[in-house]
Amino acid sequence: MVQKRIWNWYNVVLVLVLVAAVILIILQNTVITGNASKVLSSITGYATEGNTTSNVTITSYLSIAFCQNLSEGIWFGEIASLPVTNQNGTHNADGTSGGTTYCLNVSEDSNTNVDFCIKASGDMETMGGDAIGLGNETYNNATSTDANTPDWGTEVALTTSYVKSGYNVASDGTGVNYYRFWLDVPGAQPAGTYNNTVSFKGVNTGVSC
Amino acid sequence: MLMNKNRRFIFAALFLVVVVTLPMMSAGVGIKWSQESSLVPENTKVCMTYNVYNPWPEDSYATISLSQDLMQIVDYVGSDVVFVPSGTSSSEALPIKFCFKTPKVYKKDCWIGNSLLCKQDCTEEMKTYEGEVLVQEAASSEGAQSAQGSATQMAVSAPLRIRVQCVKTGRNFTAIYALIGIIAAVLLVINLAKRKREGKEKESKNKKKPSKKK
Numbered sequence: 001m002v003q004k005r006i007w008n009w010y011n012v013v014l015v016l017v018l019v020a021a022v023i024l025i026i027l028q029n030t031v032i033t034g035n036a037s038k039v040l041s042s043i044t045g046y047a048t049e050g051n052t053t054s055n056v057t058i059t060s061y062l063s064i065a066f067c068q069n070l071s072e073g074i075w076f077g078e079i080a081s082l083p084v085t086n087q088n089g090t091h092n093a094d095g096t097s098g099g100t101t102y103c104l105n106v107s108e109d110s111n112t113n114v115d116f117c118i119k120a121s122g123d124m125e126t127m128g129g130d131a132i133g134l135g136n137e138t139y140n141n142a143t144s145t146d147a148n149t150p151d152w153g154t155e156v157a158l159t160t161s162y163v164k165s166g167y168n169v170a171s172d173g174t175g176v177n178y179y180r181f182w183l184d185v186p187g188a189q190p191a192g193t194y195n196n197t198v199s200f201k202g203v204n205t206g207v208s209c
Numbered sequence: 210m211l212m213n214k215n216r217r218f219i220f221a222a223l224f225l226v227v228v229v230t231l232p233m234m235s236a237g238v239g240i241k242w243s244q245e246s247s248l249v250p251e252n253t254k255v256c257m258t259y260n261v262y263n264p265w266p267e268d269s270y271a272t273i274s275l276s277q278d279l280m281q282i283v284d285y286v287g288s289d290v291v292f293v294p295s296g297t298s299s300s301e302a303l304p305i306k307f308c309f310k311t312p313k314v315y316k317k318d319c320w321i322g323n324s325l326l327c328k329q330d331c332t333e334e335m336k337t338y339e340g341e342v343l344v345q346e347a348a349s350s351e352g353a354q355s356a357q358g359s360a361t362q363m364a365v366s367a368p369l370r371i372r373v374q375c376v377k378t379g380r381n382f383t384a385i386y387a388l389i390g391i392i393a394a395v396l397l398v399i400n401l402a403k404r405k406r407e408g409k410e411k412e413s414k415n416k417k418k419p420s421k422k423k
Binding site for chain 2: 010011014015017018021022024025028029057058059060061062063064065066067068070071072073074075076077078079089104105107108109110111120124137181183193194195196197198199200201202203204207
């Protein structure tokens with residue numbers, strides 16, 4: 001009889017532990033984790049103040065396009081005698097008044113002026129692995145063009161990271177960024193066809209590349 | 210008569226302007242965005258939409274990608290090429306959606322291993338990832354590499370800053386409670402089974418005893 005009672009109490013305790021465990025699991029995953037406080041915070045009682053939200057969405061948009069000749073690539077033609085300094089890009093001066101026809105346009109369907117960034121994929125290389133160092137490929141740019149602009153005397157070497165080239169090019173339909181490109185080829189350069197890729201990026205004016 | 214001549218001259222001039230300027234431009238690409246930063250809880254999947262357009266006179270194809278700084282927290286970016294018809298203005302821009310899942314970046318204080326009985330105090334500084342969303346014109350001059358020189362590519366970009374939010378949590382004892390509950394349930398079942406067996410044995414003994422008396 002005593003044995004029977006002890007077992008009964010033992011069972012009751014186990015049931016209580018089981019129930020307590022279930023209750024604690026429920027509490028842990030609802031009230032204790034803070035979800036209940038969200039419910040309580042919505043009860044405001046007699047409100048004497050009112051709030052409203054104020055909201056605005058600012059939208060930016062910009063669009064650019066290559067001029068035809070730049071979209072076809074930057075070519076330096078056939079070079080027969082080395083070394084060569086400042087070999088001109090084939091469209092460096094074939095525009096009206098001797099201007100360049102390498103350019104990028106900013107659409108008037110843009111609501112911000114545009115800064116341009118430029119980079120190259122790496123050295124100019126042949127399929128066989130010969131290379132012309134990237135420092136030999138240079139450019140200059142301006143927002144207008146004629147026989148003297150962009151300036152022939154100021155060259156900037158291309159790099160493998162984007163750097164800012166054109167600044168604050170207008171988005172009123174007149175904004176154009178003109179480029180001239182040059183290539184230096186050392187005397188001992190092996191014969192071959194050398195290529196790389198030059199990338200241009202338009203960003204919101206004032207934003208880094 | 211003079212008016213007609215003037216009109217013809219104006220039309221001819223306009224025609225010339227159109228003929229001369231149109232071939233000067235190639236296909237272009239545009240990006241439209243209305244969000245440059247986002248606050249996202251850690252370990253959460255988020256989708257964002259950017260819009261591409263092409264107000265230029267030639268059709269173009271565009272792809273969307275993220276800069277390297279943001280790629281470390283991004284699971285997947287749709288890399289499909291989107292056709293953007295010529296004359297698509299910014300008001301008709303086509304949406305491109307991309308999704309990413311923020312990583313677990315904040316430390317948890319766990320009693321067992323890295324995932325049991327953990328709490329998160331969020332005492333660390335909020336982590337921010339900065340980069341840009343790039344829309345690149347898919348058609349480029351890369352194919353035309355027969356001559357000596359450089360192929361060209363073009364892209365437009367929008368800045369994007371993602372701040373990963375730490376979610377404060379208390380220590381979670383669920384596993385312990387569950388373990389205690391399971392142990393109690395198992396002991397209870399064993400005990401009940403034992404008692405049932407004992408009861409049956411007693412019953413059978415009681416049944417046997419009267420037969421002996423007979």
